[in-house]
Amino acid sequence: MAVKAPRRIALLVGAVGLVAWSAVHLHAVGASWSQAWRMIANLGWRWPLLLGVVWLLGLVVHTSVLTASLPGLSHRRALTLNLSGSAVSNVLPLGGVAGTALNLGMVRGWGHTGLEFARFVVVSKAWDLIAKLFMPLVTLGILLVADLTPGGHMLLWLLCSVICFVSGVLVTAALLGRAGPLLRLVAWCERVWTRIRPKAQPGWTAATTDLLDGTDSLVRRRWRELSWGMTGYWVLQGALLWLSFVAIHVYLPWPIILAGLVAERLLTLAAITPGGAGVVEAGTIAILIALGADPTGALAGVLLYRAFVFAAEIPVGAMATALWLLFRRPPAQCA
Template sequence: MGETDSTGMSDAPAGGRGRRAALLLVGVAIVVWSAMHLSALGASWTQAWHLIANLGWRWPIFLGVVWLLGLVVHTSVLTASLPGLSHRRALTLNLSGSAVSNVLPLGGVAGTALNLGMVRGWGHTGLEFARFVVVSKAWDLVAKLVMPLVAVALLLLANAGPLGHGLLWLGCSALSAGAGLLVVAALMGRAAPLLRLVALAERLWTRRPRRTRSAADDPDASPGWTAATAALLDGTDRLVRRRWAELSWGMAGYWLLQGALLWFCLAAIHVRLPLPVVLAALVAERLLTLAAITPGGAGVVEAGTIAVLIALGADPTDALAGVLLYRAFVFVAEIPVGGLATALWLLGRRQAA
């Protein structure tokens, strides 16, 4: 929520729109530059589309089944995060939220708002939904922070591709994994180390000159980072301690099937890459979805994933075709399928009313 002036009118939306527009322009610029750079590296867009168009009908069906199976397995994470939620409703939440997020810049908030309406219609409270969002998103974040260490270690052990400054990459991924473990500890009730880091970051940030009023001058001001983080974590420890096994195997199964989908997408266009290289590309793709400055990270995610594959020795055109095919399922297909799921939910709600 934006701060309000003395008249009670909010001046934040205009600035917020400006920032969103700037972020979107940055994302578009990155996409354009990446497309031009790919061509300079020898990637042929025409040949990539030709490889995808000549798959036949069996491959899309098979890849669609693998994609849907991954979403079904992921429902275990959602049902563990919200006791009483069925797997069918969890799948509806996932698809509908993704459909909205994938068509709007920074659309995660809109997707969450839609999911809140669904969950409250099914009899869950707002507090239960808040904990559901915190636990499910945090568990997803933990996986994205920990898996780079696994990918870098496997690349180094297998000598699977050119990986200059291996110790530097290993150190950075170890720091990322350490951050993930801090989040896990906080979710399980040991939040002090994470809160100390958040407090340090908050102190460093607030030392910058800012044209804002203090909390004493503005009683409606948002709480500080530390207080907000502590509030988000309140009550999650009991839930996570009971459901950590379901959360873990559900997320592990989802990652396994996402990796299988990427491997099969490359195999469909007759590309065979070492498994550590495929894992590294998957980790890059998952990490880059955090930077959703375009709808669903479109363009930015593809560019980064293709860059990782090329850096690890893949042919530029093969990398382009494989990643485009993979993203056609994990990004593009979620829009119509999620839209259908949302429409069915609205229809059922109208019939119930």
Template sequence: MERTATSRRGRLRRLGLLLAAVLVVMWAAHHLGAAGASWTAAWATISEVGRWWLLLLGAVWLLGLWVHTFVLDASLPGLTHGRALTLNLSGSAIANLLPLGGVAGTVLNLTMIRGWGHTNRDFARFVVVSKVWDVAARLTLPAVAAVLLTVTGRLGPWPPWLGLTTLAAAAGALLTAASLGRARPLLRLVTAAERIARRSGTGWTSAAGALLDGVDHLVRRRWRALTAGMAGYCVLEGVLLWLCLTVVGVSVPVPVLLAGLAAARALTLAAVTPGGTGLVETGAVAVLIGLGTDATGALAGVLLFRAFVFAAEIPVGGIAILLWLATRRRRDHAAPS
């Protein structure tokens, strides 16, 4: 009975978060219109993009996904680039379809990895390492953008959200340090969170320690590949956003471009809606408008950008899942003989 009540409360909590996110998106979309962004004009601009531009954008998007496979390969010894790309696309396709769909995508990836001969422990270490470096990058990028905007004079000497971005970067540094074997500061914070929540029996600290167990040995050997892969992926996402803005007739300085990209990547962490839909778009557009970008142009560029990094991953990831299922079925049929 108690478990049923807890499950019901969990479902109600998730539903409440989803409803709150939808309301926030509706409010933000209304204010984008008040700021001068025309949704009709933005869609009309996107519809006029030529096929050669679309091919170029698609090529940059796919190149970014390929570079990201170096992060996944480094997180799981023995994983090939092709299989890493399959994991990335299939997991993203599921996550982009369902609210809080990251869990379903992770379960699918576990099934794939076990079918390729890796153990559950290999998969756990793979998830921890790849997610730590991904989240750390998403948390650090806003601070880098804030520093560049401040140095170039586009913001005041102490912008009001500099403290928040600094805090986010500190959190990213804690995660990175923990993956390198210096987990004590992070575990102390987890213990403090347990005490504040008055839920010391939940075992958050022991669970975090168990997840990080053995991770440092892998990261210390492969931190160069992890760093290079993640940096290359972020650069190519920045190039894709720049091209999307350019093709709709918007020119932005590098610090402004970086701020828009940082907002888009950071807001995907709040994946209450599928893939952060609505939150990411309105947040990134609001940042670009706030830094002097044309409102309708910013909206058109961000929507085109999300058409690749979010929408395109669903059908392409679906194809990756079908190919994996077909390969698995052939292997199962061939096994008895």
């Protein structure tokens, strides 16, 4: 624990530095923080209410992914898992581990085994990862057709999108029981790492094999529920982002909204800060500005959107966790 504390402090310091740098850079490209805050503050109560409904509806639809990943899990409990885990993840650097530990305690109290929970985590997180990896190439194709791609660096954009897509294909194949290509790639990365650090024994190949054990039968049975839930969730997240801009009277073409959504979802993978705070906002705003969005409008729209998908999850998730603690059964009564 003594080793982890300084790392977390360093991550927090790095997050503050990143936010400060992003603020200065946004001002340099013409974004006004004061005007962005005024755009949000003048919304009244109807827009936040509508945005809140869309946000909650997205979380409800996403429970289909969680219930499909853990047979026997109800939608109400799936929503509690999602909110409580997100609340922890959004307040701690690398908080995903702490959120997963909390969720493990919850599902074991509901009578599920540790093995079932492990498969639940692998399938639900991997299905989310697959969506995030497939969408960049799809979005780039849409932007090309709409003639909305930014000038310069097109080869880099294409290369990154193709790498993401191929990675998504490997993960999908592994979940369906054809893990050979993914395991060979992991083994190669492991060999390279051991050459860089000869004393290291990461065990990545064995760990990946263990994680994938038994997931193929679950995915083959539940792929429809997984796909429907993830598709519906992405549609509602896109609607939330679009409405966030409409609320502040910033109207962007839907391919640019899609690009912003994909950037935001993909950047959440870089959760070195709590919930990716700072990194996600800066990257998403940069993509929108590169595609022609007004800097101040992009800033205000992304901040409003993240107020729901990031900030609102903390108090709502804390309440969900408190209710679980209040009404959970004593361990002796658990199945």
